[in-house]
Amino acid sequence: MSDSPALPDVKKQRKASDTSIISLLPKLIERMRWSDKDQLREVLTELSSKTELAYPAIHKRIEKELRYVMTPTELKTLPKNLVELCTPMLTLDDVVLEDALLADVKAIIEEHDRHDELAEFDLYPRHKVLLHGAPGNGKTMLAEALASSLNIPFVKAKYSGLVDSHLGMTGRNIDTLMQYAASAPCLLFLDEFDCVAIDRSATGDVTEMRRVTNQLLLSLDKLPPHCVFVAATNSETLIDKAVMRRFDFALAINAPGEALIERLARKELDPVRTPGSDISGLADRIAKIALKNMNEVVFLCRRIRRDLVLNKGQGIEGILGLAKAAQE
Incomplete structure (x- = not known):
């Protein structure tokens, strides 16, 4: 048998870490509710320590928040009218x-x-x-x-x-x-x-x-x-x-040129958004229509996708024709 020490049980360590993190959440909520910045800083510091190894991304976010908890500002009530x-x-x-x-x-x-x-x-x-x-x-x-x-x-x-x-x-x-x-x-x-x-x-x-x-x-x-x-x-x-x-x-934020319209149209007509159909090639034709802004591009592409669902795409040519005529 090898004399090397047994490897730690990673799952048990992760579970213990999760338990200790969860136990801090009620304290965190309470300190936030009462705007107790000193105690809030203590809880966040402890959370930061407990998440450093198991959850590095969360640890990084907490460390970022701690910078601002140290500032002299006070938590304000949400002005819902504003x-x-x-x-x-x-x-x-x-x-x-x-x-x-x-x-x-x-x-x-x-x-x-x-x-x-x-x-x-x-x-x-x-x-x-x-x-x-x-x-x-x-x-x-x-x-x-x-x-x-x-x-x-x-x-x-x-x-x-x-x-x-x-x-x-x-x-x-x-x-x-x-x-x-x-x-x-x-x-x-x-x-x-x-x-x-x-x-x-x-x-x-x-x-x-x-x-x-x-x-x-x-x-x-x-x-x-x-x-x-x-x-x-x-x-x-x-x-x-x-x-x-x-x-x-x-x-x-400029009105789109032909290249930008094509990129947006390809995004809106991506096959992921049209299951079972690939109509992304229509982006080239849409780019040649002098649409005024990005909203018009999105609206046109969504009309096309909707027709694909409700009319099996039989109205797409008519939709493109009307869009082109409206810009002329």
Whole structure:
């Protein structure tokens, strides 16, 4: 017989680790409920230790969260009239982007993934992003996919609650919104940004509109780097120049050209989405139709898939013909 020690029972070790991790979950929930940051930090530190070997991916996420638990911010109550807190479902694989735009998005992600390395050089990840371009080309989708890639909650500002007819309330709402977003790692997405970042030189004597822009500038300056702020607009020329200077990235989401339309059409008509049929070759024809935006491409492809289900594809030629005629 060999004198070497017996190998440890990996399954038993994993089970013991799982049991100890699960036992910490009630404590974690309780500390979160009472916003007890000191105790929360202790529980997360223990969870980090217990997940390091068995669950390295979870360990890495906990270590990331611990950085922010150390910050002096306080957990805020969700202002339901101003925001919708979502778990991002889309990923970058779900979004079709031009190569240059994709490179910029990946650069943002890399900076946040390498937060600690930047900190050693007294730097922080760039975290203010403006998405601009014609409607229907995926600005909201890209924001959600970015939140998913960063593995943080997707906080969508409610424009209807943010802009108030009462004097002074819009500025206060912006301050409340930003304070909430700053309380923990998240991606805050604000659509129709030009309506709250109005160029002060174009407002005339409307003092309230100037005040809103001033409040926005103050709030943006105070926003910590663990909050990624993504604003979207169809009219970037209407945004105040001082607000524009606050953004680290201004990314153009352009109307698709023929190559991008073909890529999106092939994705929408992938055989995985058409069981038993392969109509992905139609992407070439769709690309030659002068569709105005990405939404039109998706809508057309879904009409084709629906016809494949309901009409065995007999109406596809008619659908393509009508789409082409509508653009001429």
